[in-house]
Amino acid sequence: MKYQCESCDRLVKVEAYVLEDGALAVACPACGAWTRAAPSTSRPASPPGPASARAEERVALGGDAAAAVVPAVELAGVPSWSGVAALRVVRAEAPSALEGDPFQAPPGHCPKCVAPMREDAVSCSACGLVFANFIPDEHQPSEVLAGEWRALLEAWHDWDAHDRLLAQALLRGELAMAGRLYRLRLARAPHDAQAQRGRDEVVRRVTTAVPLASDGPSPATARKVKNVVMGSVLVVALVLLLVLAQVLRGAF
Structure with a gap:
C-alpha cells in the first residue's frame, strides 16, 4: 500500500508502522515524519482483540491500493484528535x-x-x-x-x-x-x-527557465558594428575628398 505523506507530500510505500491506541501510525521512508490515522467510525471505539487487530492490519496494508492523507472529520460521539489525519484509500488505475x-x-x-x-x-x-x-x-x-x-x-x-x-x-x-x-x-x-x-x-x-531579455547587443557584436560603421564613414570621406580635389583642379 502507498500513501501521501502529510509532511513532504510524497507518495511513498508503507515500510514502518505501529498501532497506537487502536490507530494506525505510519512513518514516511523519505522524510521520517509520522502520519496517524483517525480511529474507525464504523463501530464503537473499543480496544481490539489480537484477532481483530491482525485483521485490521491486513485490511489497512493489503492490496495494491494507494492512500492519500485527508483531514479527519469530527463526528458526533467520536472524539476529535488534534493533528491526526485519516488515510483515504485511492485505488490504483486498472492495468488495462x-x-x-x-x-x-x-x-x-x-x-x-x-x-x-x-x-x-x-x-x-x-x-x-x-x-x-x-x-x-x-x-x-x-x-x-x-x-x-x-x-x-x-x-x-x-x-x-x-x-x-x-x-x-x-x-x-x-x-x-x-x-x-x-x-x-x-x-x-x-x-x-x-x-x-x-x-x-x-x-x-x-x-x-526563460532567459532574461538582454539590454543590448553583446560586446563582440557591438565591436563588429562599430568597425563596419567606421569603415563606411572612412570610405565616404575619401570619396568626398577625391570629388573635391577634382572640382578644385577644374576651377584653376
Missing part, C-alpha cells in the same frame, strides 16, 4: 488503462496535443491539427528521452526519478516533450498524482 504505446495518444484524444476529441471530428478544436495530416514521427521523443521514460515507468512512485528526468530533459532542451509524455500518461490515467505533479513541474520549470 495503462496498456498500449506510452508515446502515442490513446483513442479519443488528439495525437498532437492530447486534448479530448469527438469521434466524428476531422480536426482538433484545441490545436487545429487536421488528423489526416498528422505525422507520428514528428512528435516522438529522442531515443535518450524515450529510454529514460521507460526506466521511469518502472520506478513511477519515486519522485527523485522524475526530478532527474526533468533535469536532464531541461539540459537537452526536451522539456516540452517531457511535458507531452506526462499529458499522455494523464490521458490514460487521469487520477495519477505523479503524472499531475510532473506536468505541473514541467510548466514551472519552463516559466522559470
